[in-house]
Amino acid sequence: xxxxxxxxxxxxxxxxxxxxxxxxxxxxxxxxxxxxxxxxxxxxxxxxxxxxxxxxxxxxxxxxxxxxxxxxxxxxxxxxxxxxxxxxxxxxxxxxxxxxxxxxxxxxxxxxxxxxxxxxxxxxxxxxxxxxxxxxxxxxxxxxxxxxxxxxxxxxxxxxxxxxxxxxxxxxxxxxxxxxxxxxxxxxxxxxxxxxxxxxxxxxxxx
Amino acid sequence: xxxxxxxxxxxxxxxxxxxxxxxxxxxxxxxxxxxxxxxxxxxxxxxxxxxxxxxxxxxxxxxxxxxxxxxxxxxxxxxxxxxxxxxxxxxxxxxxxxxxxxxxxxxxxxxxxxxxxxxx
Numbered sequence: 001x002x003x004x005x006x007x008x009x010x011x012x013x014x015x016x017x018x019x020x021x022x023x024x025x026x027x028x029x030x031x032x033x034x035x036x037x038x039x040x041x042x043x044x045x046x047x048x049x050x051x052x053x054x055x056x057x058x059x060x061x062x063x064x065x066x067x068x069x070x071x072x073x074x075x076x077x078x079x080x081x082x083x084x085x086x087x088x089x090x091x092x093x094x095x096x097x098x099x100x101x102x103x104x105x106x107x108x109x110x111x112x113x114x115x116x117x118x119x120x121x122x123x124x125x126x127x128x129x130x131x132x133x134x135x136x137x138x139x140x141x142x143x144x145x146x147x148x149x150x151x152x153x154x155x156x157x158x159x160x161x162x163x164x165x166x167x168x169x170x171x172x173x174x175x176x177x178x179x180x181x182x183x184x185x186x187x188x189x190x191x192x193x194x195x196x197x198x199x200x201x202x203x204x205x206x207x
Numbered sequence: 208x209x210x211x212x213x214x215x216x217x218x219x220x221x222x223x224x225x226x227x228x229x230x231x232x233x234x235x236x237x238x239x240x241x242x243x244x245x246x247x248x249x250x251x252x253x254x255x256x257x258x259x260x261x262x263x264x265x266x267x268x269x270x271x272x273x274x275x276x277x278x279x280x281x282x283x284x285x286x287x288x289x290x291x292x293x294x295x296x297x298x299x300x301x302x303x304x305x306x307x308x309x310x311x312x313x314x315x316x317x318x319x320x321x322x323x324x325x326x327x
Binding site for chain 1: 243244247258279281284303306316325
């Protein structure tokens, strides 16, 4: 049961609270287009039911429906689903799903600041969204792996073909996954951590 | 994504203004909280306190991230940040900063993440 706080505001359920010893958090971002399975992946590994946080962006209206030349401003609300994994008594991992399209990049500043890295989740039937996201991550220097979500109806492409289509360097791991499956989603995150570890070992100690 | 039929702003924009008491985010003197800063209450709610502030103190008896507070309050992160900045300034909450950002995460940290995931 959610317990009610002030004015009917519900806090976390008792089983969703962190131990008092939780001292610090880290985050991983799952990037992908609509319907690619971001929330599914978050939900399959999260210890809490995925939550939603929202951010608003005010932008000047396009002016199509301007009245008497008054510039209208529109507010866009973007929701991000996220989940949580307690790694040990002190360390907590948060997983955020965020859209990859350019128009949502305003969200990325706070989101990627301090993030360990990203998983780019792709649907082989709609690779376009991933192009933008991959390019942007490379620009920002965010380490990432690419996970191909196995949709039953999607055609299976050899990894080499997908790599070529996405112009993905060999250094970026590409893995198959099933976002609905807890073990598979966990393995995807493990692949990201291994990739981060490998970046350490190839980083030269002296310039 | 801003799905139709699932609006967040049931209270209207004036609620955001009231909750944040009209202040702009990020006041000096305090390090701004981040999305995954863990917030812990250090005081009890008091009568006359803004309901959202009282709710934060109640729900943060145990550590809770800014993102989770935003989700439970159904308020944007930017608004929650302003609310928390006030509570931090008054020492009503403590913020446990995320593991500091580095160009590359620390190997020990990665090891801890690896172990944690393997135990899932």
